[in-house]
Amino acid sequence: MKIETIATAPIEGQMPGTSGLRKKTRVFMEPHYLENFIQATFDAIGGGAGKTFVVGGDGRYFNKAAIQTILKMAAGNGASQVIVGQDGILSTPAASHLIRLNKTDGGFILSASHNPGGIDEDFGVKFNAENGGPAPEGLTAKMFDATKTIEQFKTVDAADVDLSTVGNVQIGDMHVRVVDPVESYQALMEALFDFDAIRGLFAGGFTMRFDAMHAVTGPYATAILEGALGAPAGTVVNGVPLEDFGKGHPDPNPIWAKPLMDLMMSDAAPDMGAASDGDGDRNMIVGRGAYVTPSDSLAVLAANAHLAPAYRDGLAGIARSMPTSAASDRVAAKLGIGCYETPTGWKFFGNLLDAGKVTICGEESAGTGSDHVREKDGLWAVLLWLNILAVRKQSVSDIVQEHWQTFGRDYYSRYDYEAVATDQANQLMSELRARLDGLAGQAFGDVTVATADEFSYLDPVDGSISKNQGVRIAFAGGGRAVFRLSGTGTQGATLRLYLEQYSGVDGALDLDTQAALADVRGAAQEICNMAALIGRTEPDVIT
Ligand code: VG1
Numbered sequence: 001m002k003i004e005t006i007a008t009a010p011i012e013g014q015m016p017g018t019s020g021l022r023k024k025t026r027v028f029m030e031p032h033y034l035e036n037f038i039q040a041t042f043d044a045i046g047g048g049a050g051k052t053f054v055v056g057g058d059g060r061y062f063n064k065a066a067i068q069t070i071l072k073m074a075a076g077n078g079a080s081q082v083i084v085g086q087d088g089i090l091s092t093p094a095a096s097h098l099i100r101l102n103k104t105d106g107g108f109i110l111s112a113s114h115n116p117g118g119i120d121e122d123f124g125v126k127f128n129a130e131n132g133g134p135a136p137e138g139l140t141a142k143m144f145d146a147t148k149t150i151e152q153f154k155t156v157d158a159a160d161v162d163l164s165t166v167g168n169v170q171i172g173d174m175h176v177r178v179v180d181p182v183e184s185y186q187a188l189m190e191a192l193f194d195f196d197a198i199r200g201l202f203a204g205g206f207t208m209r210f211d212a213m214h215a216v217t218g219p220y221a222t223a224i225l226e227g228a229l230g231a232p233a234g235t236v237v238n239g240v241p242l243e244d245f246g247k248g249h250p251d252p253n254p255i256w257a258k259p260l261m262d263l264m265m266s267d268a269a270p271d272m273g274a275a276s277d278g279d280g281d282r283n284m285i286v287g288r289g290a291y292v293t294p295s296d297s298l299a300v301l302a303a304n305a306h307l308a309p310a311y312r313d314g315l316a317g318i319a320r321s322m323p324t325s326a327a328s329d330r331v332a333a334k335l336g337i338g339c340y341e342t343p344t345g346w347k348f349f350g351n352l353l354d355a356g357k358v359t360i361c362g363e364e365s366a367g368t369g370s371d372h373v374r375e376k377d378g379l380w381a382v383l384l385w386l387n388i389l390a391v392r393k394q395s396v397s398d399i400v401q402e403h404w405q406t407f408g409r410d411y412y413s414r415y416d417y418e419a420v421a422t423d424q425a426n427q428l429m430s431e432l433r434a435r436l437d438g439l440a441g442q443a444f445g446d447v448t449v450a451t452a453d454e455f456s457y458l459d460p461v462d463g464s465i466s467k468n469q470g471v472r473i474a475f476a477g478g479g480r481a482v483f484r485l486s487g488t489g490t491q492g493a494t495l496r497l498y499l500e501q502y503s504g505v506d507g508a509l510d511l512d513t514q515a516a517l518a519d520v521r522g523a524a525q526e527i528c529n530m531a532a533l534i535g536r537t538e539p540d541v542i543t
C-alpha cells in the first residue's frame with residue numbers, strides 16, 4: 001500500500017488544554033486540522049513505526065470520520081497494530097484499560113467529554129501515553145511545539161475500514177483489531193468488586209436509575225447493571241449513544257442532569273440515582289432526596305473502599321485536585337495515609353498512581369477513579385458505591401450523614417461564569433494575583449483572610465513544576481475560595497469560582513449549602529472585584 005506524504009503548514013492554537021485539544025467540530029473538520037494535530041502527536045512521541053495504539057471515542061458527531069483518518073495516518077506512520085472499539089466506541093476509562101491491558105504505546109481518545117456534541121458543537125482529541133493516562137505536560141508541550149513547525153503528514157491511500165464487526169482487518173501492513181468496547185472493561189470491574197453482593201442487593205429490591213445522558217456509558221451500564229448485576233430493565237435510561245447526545249449537555253451535575261435530580265427529589269425516587277458524562281469518566285451520585293457532592297463522594301468512597309475486594313488491604317494514599325474540598329484530606333488523616341493536592345486535570349494523578357503513592361483520586365467536577373486505570377471512571381464510582389451499599393445495608397443518605405458526623409461537613413459549591421471576554425477574565429486574574437501578597441489579615445464582611453497564594457505544583461515523583469494553577473484564598477474559620485480559568489472551553493473564557501466552608505466536627509451539618517457559603521462567596525466576589533471587572537456576580541451554572 002502506498003504511503004503518502006502530504007504537505008501542510010502549521011495551524012495556530014493547537015495547544016492541548018486541561019484534557020486534550022478541544023475546538024468547535026467545524027474547526028476540527030477544516031482541511032488538515034485533525035491531521036496536523038495527529039501527526040504532531042506521532043512526531044512528539046518519536047514516530048509511530050512498529051508501535052501499537054488504541055483508538056476510540058464517545059460516539060459524538062465526526063467520531064467515525066476522525067477514526068478513519070487516524071487509522072490511515074497510523075498506517076502511514078508505520079504503526080504495526082491499532083485496537084479500535086466496535087463502531088469506533090470506547091469510553092475514556094475503557095480506552096485507558098485497553099492501553100494497559102495490551103501494553104500498547106498509547107491511544108487516541110476522541111471526545112470533548114462533557115461539552116455538547118454535533119456539527120455546531122464541540123469535538124476533541126486526547127492522546128494517552130503507555131501507562132493509559134493523559135499525556136503529561138512535558139509531552140503536551142512537545143506536541144504543541146510540533147504543531148508550530150509541521151510541514152507534512154503521512155497517511156495511506158486506502159478505503160475506509162469496516163468497524164461495524166468485531167474481528168481483524170488490515171490497512172496495508174497494519175493490523176486493525178476491532179474489539180467489543182465493553183468486554184475487557186466489564187471483566188476488570190468484575191475483578192474489582194463483589195458482583196455477588198451487588199446482585200443480592202438488586203435481588204432484594206434495591207432500585208436505581210442510571211442516566212447515561214445519550215452518551216458513551218449507555219452500553220457499559222446496560223451490560224453491567226442490567227446484564228451482569230440483574231438490575232431490572234429500564235434501570236439505565238438514555239442508554240443509546242447519540243451523535244448529538246440528544247441535543248443535551250452530557251455533564252452529570254444537578255443542572256444538566258435535571259430530570260434525574262427531579263426524580264430523586266420526588267416521592268417516586270429509587271434508592272439511588274447516578275449519571276455519567278459524554279466519555280464516561282465522570283459520575284454523579286444521588287441518594288433518595290440527597291445529592292452527594294463529588295468532593296463528599298470522593299471522601300466517602302475513600303473511607304469505605306476497604307469494603308470492596310480490590311481495596312480490602314487499604315489505600316496507599318488519596319489525591320485530589322486543588323479546587324476539590326478538603327473532605328478527603330480528613331479521611332487520609334484518619335487512615336494515616338498520604339494525601340496529595342494536584343492541579344486540575346487527571347494528567348497530574350498519573351505519576352502518583354504509577355509510583356504507588358495513591359490508590360484513589362478525585363476532582364470536584366465529578367471525576368473519581370483509582371489505580372485500576374489512569375483515568376477517572378464514572379461507572380467504577382457507581383459500582384464502588386453499590387458495593388459499599390450492599391455491604392453496609394444503609395441508604396446513601398445515611399452513609400453520608402454518618403460520614404459528616406465523624407469528619408464534619410465541607411459545604412461546597414462551584415460557580416461558573418461562562419463566555420466571559422478573554423481579556424476581562426485575564427484582567428480579573430492578574431489583578432487578583434497582584435493583590436495576593438497584602439491580603440492575609442484583611443477582613444471582608446464577617447470573614448478574615450488567613451492565607452492567599454497562587455497554586456504551584458511540584459510533582460513529587462518526577463520533580464516537574466506546574467505554575468499558575470489557580471488562586472486560593474483561605475479564611476479563618478475553615479472557609480476557602482479558589483479562582484481559576486477553565487481549560488476545556490471552546491468559546492471565550494470560563495471563570496470558575498470554587499467555594500468551601502468546613503463545619504467543624506461539632507458544627508451544623510444540615511444547613512442549606514448556599515447559605516453556609518454566603519460569607520465566603522461575598523468575600524470572594526469582593527476580593528476579585530468581580531462586579532466591576534466582568535459586569536456580573538450571578539454565575540451561569542452553580543453546581
Ligand atoms: C474541567 C474540570 C476538571 C476536569 C476536566 C476534564 O476542566 O474542571 O476537573 O479534569 O474538565 O474533564 P476545566 O479546565 O474546564 O476546569 V472531562 O470529563 O471533561 O475530560
Ligand code: CO
Nearest residue numbers: 113277279281
Ligand atoms: Co469526561
